[in-house]
Amino acid sequence: MTRVSCDCDVLVVGGGNAALCAAIAARRAGASVLLLEAASKSLRGGNARHSRNMRVMHGAPTAWVRGRYPADDYHADLQRVAGAAVKSADDELARQFIDASADIVDWLTGNGVRFHRGTDEVLPYSRKTAFFLGGGKALMNALYATAEALGVVVRYDGAVRTLHLRDGPPAVTVGDADIPIRAGALVVASGGFQADLGWLRQQWGGAAGEFTIRGTPHATGVPLKALLEDGADPVGAADHCHMVAVDGRAPPFDGGIVTRLDGLPHGIVVDRDGRRFADEGAVVGPSRYTAWGELVARSPGAVAFSVFDSAIAERFRPSIFPAIQADSVGGLASALGICPPVLESTVAAFNAAVTGGTTAGIHPPKTRLAAPITVPPFGAYPVRAGITSTCLGVRVDGRARVLRPDGTAIDGVHAAGVIMAPNILGTGYLAGSAMTIGAVFGRIAGREAAAHALR
Amino acid sequence: MPCADDTQRIAAEARRALDICNACQFCDGYCAVFPALKSRRLVSAEDLTFLSNLCHNCRSCHHACQYAPPHAFDLNLPKSLSLVRQQSYRDHVWPPLLRGRLPHAGWPAVAVMAAVVLSAVALVVVPALLWVPPETLFGRQSGPGAFYRLVPWRVIAGVAGGVMLWSLLAIGFSVASFWRGMGPAPAGVPLLPALRDALSDAATLRNLGGGGAGCNDRDEGFSQARRRFHHALFYGVMLCFASTSMATVYDHLLGWPAPYPLTSLPVLLGSLGGVGMVIGTAGLASLKLRADPAPVAASLTGADCALLALLFLVAASGLGLLALRETAAMGPLLLVHLGLVLGWFATLPYSKSLHAPFRFAALLRAAMERRGRG
Numbered sequence: 063m064t065r066v067s068c069d070c071d072v073l074v075v076g077g078g079n080a081a082l083c084a085a086i087a088a089r090r091a092g093a094s095v096l097l098l099e100a101a102s103k104s105l106r107g108g109n110a111r112h113s114r115n116m117r118v119m120h121g122a123p124t125a126w127v128r129g130r131y132p133a134d135d136y137h138a139d140l141q142r143v144a145g146a147a148v149k150s151a152d153d154e155l156a157r158q159f160i161d162a163s164a165d166i167v168d169w170l171t172g173n174g175v176r177f178h179r180g181t182d183e184v185l186p187y188s189r190k191t192a193f194f195l196g197g198g199k200a201l202m203n204a205l206y207a208t209a210e211a212l213g214v215v216v217r218y219d220g221a222v223r224t225l226h227l228r229d230g231p232p233a234v235t236v237g238d239a240d241i242p243i244r245a246g247a248l249v250v251a252s253g254g255f256q257a258d259l260g261w262l263r264q265q266w267g268g269a270a271g272e273f274t275i276r277g278t279p280h281a282t283g284v285p286l287k288a289l290l291e292d293g294a295d296p297v298g299a300a301d302h303c304h305m306v307a308v309d310g311r312a313p314p315f316d317g318g319i320v321t322r323l324d325g326l327p328h329g330i331v332v333d334r335d336g337r338r339f340a341d342e343g344a345v346v347g348p349s350r351y352t353a354w355g356e357l358v359a360r361s362p363g364a365v366a367f368s369v370f371d372s373a374i375a376e377r378f379r380p381s382i383f384p385a386i387q388a389d390s391v392g393g394l395a396s397a398l399g400i401c402p403p404v405l406e407s408t409v410a411a412f413n414a415a416v417t418g419g420t421t422a423g424i425h426p427p428k429t430r431l432a433a434p435i436t437v438p439p440f441g442a443y444p445v446r447a448g449i450t451s452t453c454l455g456v457r458v459d460g461r462a463r464v465l466r467p468d469g470t471a472i473d474g475v476h477a478a479g480v481i482m483a484p485n486i487l488g489t490g491y492l493a494g495s496a497m498t499i500g501a502v503f504g505r506i507a508g509r510e511a512a513a514h515a516l517r
Numbered sequence: 518m519p520c521a522d523d524t525q526r527i528a529a530e531a532r533r534a535l536d537i538c539n540a541c542q543f544c545d546g547y548c549a550v551f552p553a554l555k556s557r558r559l560v561s562a563e564d565l566t567f568l569s570n571l572c573h574n575c576r577s578c579h580h581a582c583q584y585a586p587p588h589a590f591d592l593n594l595p596k597s598l599s600l601v602r603q604q605s606y607r608d609h610v611w612p613p614l615l616r617g618r619l620p621h622a623g624w625p626a627v628a629v630m631a632a633v634v635l636s637a638v639a640l641v642v643v644p645a646l647l648w649v650p651p652e653t654l655f656g657r658q659s660g661p662g663a664f665y666r667l668v669p670w671r672v673i674a675g676v677a678g679g680v681m682l683w684s685l686l687a688i689g690f691s692v693a694s695f696w697r698g699m700g701p702a703p704a705g706v707p708l709l710p711a712l713r714d715a716l717s718d719a720a721t722l723r724n725l726g727g728g729g730a731g732c733n734d735r736d737e738g739f740s741q742a743r744r745r746f747h748h749a750l751f752y753g754v755m756l757c758f759a760s761t762s763m764a765t766v767y768d769h770l771l772g773w774p775a776p777y778p779l780t781s782l783p784v785l786l787g788s789l790g791g792v793g794m795v796i797g798t799a800g801l802a803s804l805k806l807r808a809d810p811a812p813v814a815a816s817l818t819g820a821d822c823a824l825l826a827l828l829f830l831v832a833a834s835g836l837g838l839l840a841l842r843e844t845a846a847m848g849p850l851l852l853v854h855l856g857l858v859l860g861w862f863a864t865l866p867y868s869k870s871l872h873a874p875f876r877f878a879a880l881l882r883a884a885m886e887r888r889g890r891g
Contacts, residue, residue: 102587104585104586104587105587105588111583112583114543176728176729176730178546178728182546184545184546184551184552184555185545185546193546194543195546195547195728195729196543196544196546196547196577196578196580196581196728197541197543197544197581197583198543198583199543199580199581199582199583200543200580200581203580203581203737207737207738313589313590316583316588316589318541318583318584319540319541319543320537320540320541320584322540379539379540379558380536380558380559382536382537382540
């Protein structure tokens with residue numbers, strides 16, 4: 063392979079956190095870098111633009127994180143979420159990742175990213191995560207500014223159509239162009255495939271049509287599919303997603319954090335037919351969002367309704383969309399398109415069963431926060447599953463090289479971010495860890511791709 | 518001038534934006550608006566009044582906004598709050614007769630300001646032309662009492678003092694009305710520590726700091742330029758007041774009539790202040806005119822620039838007077854300078870100048886809430 067035939071040393075496919083970290087690391091290692099972001103400039107940054115924090119190991123308080131979060135604690139948290147899928151999560155890689163997370167905040171700070179001080183009183187106490195000042199879009203603005211200042215060539219509206227990995231140096235074809243862009247090495251950091259409704263349907267059937275995509279519409283998984291077709295070893299599972307319960311009126315893409323519904327454990331949740339289908343009090347902590355995402359995704363028609371009265375409504379943060387309201391439960395049912403007698407009998411049975419914050423004699427029970435729904439006006443929010451990302455990826459080694467099932471690396475091809483996150487997370491979710499995976503493996507992939515291209 | 522429908526639309530849009538911001542809160546490290554918002558479950562009309570005046574219009578939140586256009590939510594918090602803030606000036610103006618009648622935006626506001634300032638200049642110049650002998654007015658004047666041979670001290674002090682008194686009264690009533698307009702203050706919070714916090718916030722313009730790196734004056738890059746130019750302007754004005762006060766002491770207590778030598782305290786303070794004002798106003802205006810238009814309420818730029826232009830002229834005419842006081846230009850320059858100062862005093866309660874006391878009141882309220890939350 064000769065460098066002469068290449069358009070650039072390192073080609074980065076993607077425009078989120080992992081992609082920018084890879085581009086910056088590769089450029090700092092001396093490579094010429096072209097980055098292809100599928101989005102326009104105003105919507106650049108992938109799902110990272112909706113992110114807020116980064117989970118990092120630290121043995122002692124730093125300027126950015128309080129307390130300490132030792133490697134073993136981080137590892138235990140990863141083990142817990144990776145759960146049943148731990149088989150596909152690579153423990154050695156996880157250990158390496160945790161160690162590398164320790165200095166990633168400093169590396170990002172050195173590349174223009176600003177974090178909240180750990181002592182900042184406006185933040186919820188966290189010994190595990192560092193917060194981006196201004197959130198994920200501010201993070202991405204800083205990374206793009208640094209990349210461009212270093213001489214990374216950024217091409218917006220650069221959606222990749224095909225990868226060419228079989229003969230000669232890796233190359234990609236963008237949009238309608240016929241001529242592939244060739245590179246000394248490739249970093250694929252293009253996220254999951256959640257924005258491809260057809261692919262989602264293959265896994266979820268008709269329910270997929272009811273899903274809301276919380277992040278970028280450009281995560282269509284084209285590069286992921288191409289890597290898998292070219293022999294990359296799959297990790298994670300195509301039929302798993304990270305998802306949360308969102309207001310059913312959220313926009314189809316890019317709703318981000320604000321469409322999450324806070325109040326589900328406080329009232330009752332009914333399916334499209336007006337019947338309760340889960341214990342609303344089972345999960346009341348921060349994981350309630352994820353728990354309800356899964357429940358609603360698998361409920362009939364993948365739609366549900368959070369129902370409450372005006373007394374209960376005071377106990378949670380309201381949705382950004384107005385509650386659907388009516389003076390009677392029957393009237394509320396009509397407004398929701400539910401058969402009124404069914405919802406009336408659901409609410410009556412629930413109210414009759416409430417005793418001392420829990421329920422007796424109904425199925426499913428409500429084990430916590432049970433309160434009768436009696437004070438008009440009655441309110442409801444439509445609930446849908448909001449997909450953060452899919453959990454199918456490609457296997458990588460500690461140098462972020464994409465591996466075949468036999469353990470050999472595909473020459474010159476690296477991966478970073480959500481496209482390889484299942485190596486660490488399996489099909490689980492751990493708040494703030496995906497951003498760390500993006501930055502840590504982006505940095506590794508960029509460095510390794512530059513070394514490969516310039517060798 | 519916005520009609521009632523516009524008022525409601527502007528308030529509804531700001532409330533929609535703040536509800537989304539409250540659900541997000543990614544910007545909570547930028548300024549005091551977000552922590553104050555976080556402590557509210559719903560945003561009332563009083564909260565809008567408070568939060569819109571707490572906003573320093575640094576625009577960091579807009580450049581960091583995941584919901585800014587072209588996102589479907591089409592969020593533009595700095596612009597939404599600017600429009601509400603401008604309405605709060607109109608709602609709390611004093612005397613109440615003027616409420617809803619006085620323009621605070623667009624060309625009408627610029628026209629009102631220009632009319633008031635020109636009237637003030639005329640008020641000074643016309644009587645001087647009528648009563649002061651031309652050889653005095655257009656001749657070279659120097660030595661102690663030179664200024665007062667043109668306009669007697671008693672006239673200067675009487676007219677300017679009267680106008681200033683009215684303006685201070687009007688501002689006082691406006692701020693009192695605004696304070697009530699923010700809703701009840703948190704009970705049981707000691708005022709003095711909160712006042713100290715607010716004074717420190719105002720003196721340092723902490724909320725233009727964007728959490729450390731400054732604000733987005735022109736684009737997504739951060740800069741301290743706006744904060745520094747505002748410091749130059751604000752402390753320039755303060756130095757000029759100090760100079761005037763010092764001159765009053767010289768004249769009345771010590772019996773030394775103006776003009777004073779270049780190395781005297783009034784001239785030194787006034788020159789430094791005047792230069793600060795010139796640099797501050799020119800800098801702020803140039804930032805304003807080159808700013809990214811997206812997060813700016815364009816209808817307000819005219820009135821903002823009108824105030825900057827007036828302050829620039831006040832300072833420039835003062836510096837010109839100092840430079841040319843030994844020449845025949847002294848007389849006309851003195852009249853124009855006095856007229857402009859008088860015009861500025863007269864417009865204080867009715868122009869963008871009102872942002873200063875309102876912002877301070879909002880900072881004080883925020884500090885009280887912070888201390889109330891512990």
